[in-house]
Amino acid sequence: MMNIALVGPGRIAEHSLVPGLSKVPDARLWSVMSRNLERARSFAGRHGAAGEEVAHDRLDALLADPELDAVIIATPDKLHAEQTLAAAEAGKHVLVEKPMATDAESGRAMIEACRDAGVVLAVAYHMRWHAGHRLLHARVGEGAVGTIRQMRVQWSFQAPDNANWRAVSEVGRWWSLAGVGTHCLDQIRWFMAPAGGATTALRSSIARAVWGGPHDEQATITLSFESGAQATLCSSALFKAPTRMEVYGSEGFATCEGTLGAHGEGRIELNGEPLEYEPADPYAGEIADFVAAINERRAPEVDGEEGLRNVEMLLEADP
Ligand SMILES: NC(=O)c1ccc[n+]([C@@H]2O[C@H](COP(=O)([O-])OP(=O)(O)OC[C@H]3O[C@@H](n4cnc5c(N)ncnc54)[C@H](OP(=O)(O)O)[C@@H]3O)[C@@H](O)[C@H]2O)c1
Missing domain, CATH: 3.40.50.720 (NAD(P)-binding Rossmann-like Domain)
Known part of the structure; x- marks a missing residue:
């Protein structure tokens, strides 16, 4: 125990x-x-x-x-x-x-x-343990959409004001990017690896004009990969809407609506057909992997190196 x-x-x-x-x-x-x-x-x-x-x-x-x-x-x-x-x-x-x-x-x-x-x-x-995303990741890895050409990921929330610690610099560093954008980036890195190859370009547009605080209220990041694939992520603290993730390949596509979040639910379609999965608690999955990594003396699924690469990309996007 x-x-x-x-x-x-x-x-x-x-x-x-x-x-x-x-x-x-x-x-x-x-x-x-x-x-x-x-x-x-x-x-x-x-x-x-x-x-x-x-x-x-x-x-x-x-x-x-x-x-x-x-x-x-x-x-x-x-x-x-x-x-x-x-x-x-x-x-x-x-x-x-x-x-x-x-x-x-x-x-x-x-x-x-x-x-x-x-x-x-x-x-x-935790989104790596969303049962539907896990199934989709496996299917995409088996070639269900061919070679990935493009991904788009959007996750937003409506903050009531900018009083949250993420919006100020004392103990926060990014706002929408740290709250949800970092997860979008992680999904892109997870789906693109290893076939997409290294990131060859990162461009960003950061907005702070609504409340005028020091941190991003909205962010859009575009990435290019060695394979020729591209990806875009949008994070926002300014509106509430169903989350979206889209994966486009040389031979098909997938869409995920309302899946990014805490509950492990939402609708996924692969090549126009619903992808059926049994919803599971993604937090239980991430903690079970952590415990298994300790017991089995192996690296966890998301280790420090992967976490650091994500931070480095956030720093590049919004220094
Ligand atoms: N993976 C996910 O799904 C997910 C979702 C949300 C958040 N997070 C991450 O989890 C962490 C906590 O986020 P949260 O949303 O749970 O935040 P939160 O509700 O504000 O909780 C953070 C806790 O940290 C403690 N704390 C210690 N020093 C603090 C300080 N100077 N200012 C504010 N709180 C301080 C507070 O507990 P005491 O006052 O009792 O000490 C506070 O309740 C963040 O890193 C966030 O990015 C992850």
Whole structure:
């Protein structure tokens, strides 16, 4: 049984990560760290944390627990690096939320620290465990659309204002790009690899005019690949609409509507026919892979190198 702590008991931890963890048979929530001890205690109680000391308001105290195996880091983006380094130094495996870091040097330091400590570093791109996307990825890999020529991915949300930590620079670095654009980029990288080859060009257009804050409200990124394929992603904090992902190939195409999100649902069509799949909790999938990577002493499906490449591309798009 893998004992896993949760650092940062916010929205994604409450509604997705810890419910996902509860579905992984060989792992359990062990302890919780918040800046507020009462908040940690209440979260731990609500989710049945199993440790002796379930609530902490200091990371070093949480990490000092010899029965703790691993941590899930779900704090604002600029805190990920320092917390990952501390966890690695304490010999704990790390599943860190996306984007793993907000600068490339920190990302590299996280990879090195985890490698030197002999612990797994996984990055939480849960959309890789959407059952429909997984099935589509396999079918595309078998040639269902021929050679990929083009991808388009759009994910947006309607923010009520720009008070969110992602919109300001204290603990955030990008807004729509960090919230959802980084997932779109991950899907493009996943579907394009390895046949698409390396990225040969990246262009971006970043908009901040509605609220005028320091971070992207909307972003459009276009990518070109060695194979001649291209991809476009659009992320936005300014409107709510069904998400879209489209894959066009030399011999067919696929469309995904309403699939990008937390619930593992949505409609997928492959070459004009519905692609049937059994919806599954994508967070349970990502945590099960993290636990299996630890047990099997293998790399997780999304490792630090892949997470870093994503960060480097965000930096190139919006330096
Ligand atoms: N993969 C996904 O589907 C997905 C979806 C959403 C978010 N995320 C990622 O998960 C991470 C957390 O996002 P979230 O939406 O859960 O954010 P959130 O609701 O704001 O939660 C973050 C938690 O971090 C803690 N924290 C520590 N220092 C903080 C600070 N200076 N300012 C604000 N909070 C601080 C807070 O808990 P205490 O106040 O109790 O310390 C807070 O509840 C981000 O990296 C985000 O990109 C991933």
